[in-house]
Amino acid sequence: AQSVTxxxxxxTVSEGASLELRCNYSYGATPYLFxxxxxxxxxxxxxxxxxxxxxxxxxxxxxxxxxxRSQSSFNLRKPSVxxxxxxxYFCAVGDPNNAGNMLTFGxxxxxxxxx
Amino acid sequence: DxxxxxxxxxxxxxxxxxxxxxCHQTENHRYMYWYRQDPGHxxxxxxxxxxxxxxxxxxxxxxxxxxRSKTEDFLLTLESATSSQTSVYFCAVADRQSGANVLTFxxxxxxxxx
Numbered sequence: 001a002q003s004v005t006x007x008x009x010x011x012t013v014s015e016g017a018s019l020e021l022r023c024n025y026s027y028g029a030t031p032y033l034f035x036x037x038x039x040x041x042x043x044x045x046x047x048x049x050x051x052x053x054x055x056x057x058x059x060x061x062x063x064x065x066x067x068x069r070s071q072s073s074f075n076l077r078k079p080s081v082x083x084x085x086x087x088x089y090f091c092a093v094g095d096p097n098n099a100g101n102m103l104t105f106g107x108x109x110x111x112x113x114x115x
Numbered sequence: 116d117x118x119x120x121x122x123x124x125x126x127x128x129x130x131x132x133x134x135x136x137x138c139h140q141t142e143n144h145r146y147m148y149w150y151r152q153d154p155g156h157x158x159x160x161x162x163x164x165x166x167x168x169x170x171x172x173x174x175x176x177x178x179x180x181x182x183r184s185k186t187e188d189f190l191l192t193l194e195s196a197t198s199s200q201t202s203v204y205f206c207a208v209a210d211r212q213s214g215a216n217v218l219t220f221x222x223x224x225x226x227x228x229x
Contacts, residue, residue, distance in 0.1 A: 004157075006157075009155070032215060034217070034218075036220075042222065042223075043205060043220045043221055043222045043223050044158075044205070044220040046217060046218075046219070049212075049217060051215050090157055090158065092158075094215075094216075096215070099165070100146070100163060100165060100171065101146055101209045101216040101218070102148060102160050102163055102173065102218075103158075103160075103218055104160075105150075105157035105158040105159070106157050107155050107156055107157045108155075108157050
């Protein structure tokens with residue numbers, strides 16, 4: 001069964017600083033990979049996704065993520081964080097061979113932004 | 116938001132009472148899901164549906180049942196609620212994007228079991 005680890009439960013960065021959120025997965029082949037963001041009291045919004053092809057994917061709100069097969073990682077990055085980026089971020093994996101399309105989520109990383 | 120409506124959005128109930136959460140979608144998606152969200156656990160799949168009257172269990176299905184009598188509605192029932200089922204419940208649908216299915220989530224239903 002696939003699994004996802006987000007090693008950092010909380011991260012605090014200063015506004016304007018760069019950001020990297022880590023995501024490691026366990027899966028036998030190349031999975032589908034996703035990052036979602038959840039603002040307080042809200043549902044989950046898709047930031048970006050990777051299915052195949054170019055390993056660097058661009059998402060909304062200036063985020064990008066890089067798939068590294070050798071490290072089983074899909075880290076999320078942003079060059080300059082804004083106060084509005086404060087939220088919880090979830091990495092998720094999907095099995096391309098599973099018609100059910102369900103996702104397995106990591107435990108989440110809560111991002112705080114200092115002024 | 117793929118036309119997903121969850122109801123109720125907030126509910127407080129007592130241990131041992133039955134509870135039903137409803138997920139309604141307006142875009143004829145075939146696949147629907149119920150997840151629960153708990154601190155430190157992210158989201159965990161409870162049940163999912165791949166068509167009318169077609170459902171299957173997820174990772175944390177004990178104590179929950181589901182029904183899908185029509186395409187647009189997916190119901191999650193707690194037959195006898197327990198305090199461990201206090202959680203935020205999210206419904207999702209699978210939306211076809213770029214040749215694969217992407218999950219889109221509803222706004223969530225917060226359930227407190229006293």
